[in-house]
Amino acid sequence: MPVQRTFLGRPLPPMTPKRTAVLLSTIAVFAIFTLVFTLPNSIPAGPSLGRFTDHKIPLPKLPKTLSPSILNPFRQAAHAPPVQKNSTSGEASWYSNWNWLSPFSSSVTLDENRSLLPPLIDRPPIYTYYDHTLQKENDLKEAENAILVTWRRAWWAQGFKPVILSPAEAMNNPLYAELQMLEVEPYLKTEFSRWLAWETMGTGLLCNHLLLPMGSHEDALLAFLRRGDYPMLTRFDNLGSGLFAGSKADIAAAVKQALSNKSLKDAKDFITAVKPKTFQIEQRHASLAYYDSTTVKEKYSKVADEIEADGPRGLMTLNKLTISHLHTTWQNTFSKGIAVLKPQPKYMTAAIESALKLAEFLTQCPPSPLPSSCPPNNNRCKPCMASHVLKITTPEVYRNASDLYTIGTVPHPFTTALMSSSKDISEINIPWIRRKSKRDPWLTTITAELLGTGVSGPARVVKFKDAVASQYGTAHSLWITAEKDMPEDLDWYFGFTIPRNATDRGESETPVPGPERRPKIIPDPKDGPVVSEDEILKEKALLKSAVEFGKARTPEEEKIRKAIEAWNMADTEAWRFARAFLERNRMERLKWEEEERKYAGGKAGAERGKNEGWGRWFDDR
Incomplete structure (x- = not known):
């Protein structure tokens, strides 16, 4: 028979397993509470016992200032990233950061109304040369300006920064005085001024304003040119002086070589004024369209005849043709x-x-x-x-x-x-x-x-x-x-x-x-x-x-x-x-x-x- 336990002479009820578990749980909770909150305060402070008792378990506390982010309002408040220049337009504001693919911008910007955008991609410069100081009829200037606008739009849409150079950039080159002392034909002097202006600006692309990008954005050549890194001075086969690519050092070396050429009077253009090995010739240029006079006469004789009959009107017609080709390519x-x-x-x-x-x-x-x-x-x-x-x-x-x-x-x-x-x-x-x-x-x-x-x-x-x-x-x-x-x-x-x-x-x-x-x-x-x-x-x-x-x-x-x-x-x-x-x-x-x-x-x-x-x-x- 089970043993009958008593307390102060009175019999105790039998302890079932369920009652035993409840009793032990109560005792354990009481013991832990006593150890955590009572024992550390009851022992005198001293170096001998500090490493055992001088530590308290901190209770979690809510921050006095909550985060403005709706995603995690209990996060500690933090300073928002600094406002960048030109990062506001009307009600729209943004912050450019490499972490732009974060699902929610506020996790980075700490501002619900500030969008997280990818950093602006550097646009490599592409230069063209235009002498605006020459005396021309207004109709001709308007036609040439229309062609320049078309050139700028086409290259801008492809991810480049089109820049129009003028004689002012050529004059800033130390070699400009040397050029003026040379006895060469006016067209060749203009060609050299174009290169001097390019050297003044530095690494980039030198382009004729009649050469346009006619290809998809993923074209291999256009993608290469967008990188802005040109290891060698390059020209493109069958495009003449339409497009050049090079670094500032290579451009400067080519200009000095051309100016020191003793047979410069016999040169037809800058390409013939330097040694053939000066340029690396690129054969593949299927995404570039050059509307020089030779091409226009061969392929678009109607436009060539109109240019010959009436220059300004013919150039406007040529501009309309190039725009239609850009649209058709798209x-x-x-x-x-x-x-x-x-x-x-x-x-x-x-x-x-x-x-x-x-x-x-x-x-x-x-x-x-x-x-x-x-x-x-x-x-x-x-x-x-x-x-x-x-x-x-x-x-x-x-x-x-x-x-x-x-x-x-x-x-x-x-x-x-x-x-x-x-x-x-x-x-x-x-x-x-x-x-x-x-x-x-x-x-x-x-x-x-x-x-x-x-x-x-x-x-x-x-x-x-x-x-x-x-x-x-x-x-x-x-x-x-x-x-x-x-x-x-x-x-x-x-x-x-x-x-x-x-x-x-x-x-x-x-x-x-x-x-x-x-x-x-x-x-x-x-x-x-x-x-x-x-x-x-x-x-x-x-x-x-x-x-x-x-x-x-x-x-x-x-x-x-x-x-x-x-x-x-x-x-x-x-x-x-x-x-x-x-x-x-x-x-x-x-x-x-x-x-x-x-x-x-x-x-x-x-x-x-x-x-x-x-x-x-x-x-x-």
Whole structure:
């Protein structure tokens, strides 16, 4: 029989295993509490026992100042990275850092409104020489200036920094005085002045303004030239003095060698004034098109005859021809056409209207004096004709294809919520956002084909940023925001003048056909439902309300905007990133243009009157 235990003469109840476990647990908790909080304070302080008892387990404490980051508000507050120069434009602000592919910018910038962008890539300089001091007729100057603008746009779009040199740079060269004492022909003296100006500037490319890049952004030669490292002084076979590449040391050595040539009077140009081994001759240059007088006479006799009959008018015709070839080369690069992203097609027709019209203009055949001609470097091009028109599609998803150009319109999450719900602004409140609206619907939709449906928002943001801001992405896509007008400087983005009207498609038409003659885009049923005119009008009204809401907000409306941004963190990050990236590109070009106005008389290569912008194209919006 079990032993009956007693306490003070009274029998104790039997100890079951469950009661024993509870008793032992209580004793253990009491013992630990006593050791941690009582024993260290009861032992006198002293060196002999300090290493055993003079340590306390600190209790966790919340920081007095919380981090502003919504991702981790309990993190210790830290100073935000310093504001960089030229990093703000309107409401957009950014911070350039190699960690730009972080899903959320605020994890680095510690500022919800500051986007994390990739560092600006150094543009290697490409120089051309133009003597603006010569006395010429105004018509001739205007024609030459138009050619210089085309040259600048084409090279800027390919990632270079085009710079126009003048006699001022040549005069700054110590060898200029020696050149003036030589008895050589005027054309040869001009050629030497060109090289002296190049040597003054240093390492880079020296280009004739009639030589243009006619190839894809990924072309091997253009990629090599963009690196800006030229180990040897190089010229290109069959291009004459069209393009040179070299370092400052090699340029200086070649100039000194030419000036010391005792037979300089017999030289035809700079190439014949130096030893043949001075240059490394590059055979491959399929992406370069040189419109020198010899090429124009052989391939485009009609233009050559016009130049001979009327110089200014002929040069304007030549400029129009080169622009059409640049446009044709772009169309040939993206043979599968243009994809205008249209996620949630039931209610995003009005939001993508500007992007769709831009696609229409890009698919048009540019005005050309020779519509069926090809660039001099590509005799097998496919000229733009009515029988071969680029296709415009409006898919819901983004597709990463090298021969497909993408135009994406990124809406703010509030715009998406307003247009998808078809509600009045007053009906969008925090309970509706939390209970009925979907999270990150725009970004989830466009990345569904690439990443599937089971991927979280941060991974989708990284994929989106790569599509927008990587070197490959910038050459194959354009991303704008739904709440702003189309940028005014897209000619510089694409590298050619975009037709502002639906013009010649390879057939005989009126010079400027009206809107009724524009080719109609037949929607593909695979791209989603086609909305009616009444629905489009309703969408435009909702979009206008979203734009006005974004400009001025009451404290209560600001609270709603913050709530919807917090609920759609991935969509908000994508919108801010696209806005900041586009604004930074614009500021980079404007800053460069402002700097270049100081040189070459401030007029060479400058746009006359500036184009009207894109706002007038979309007056019906």
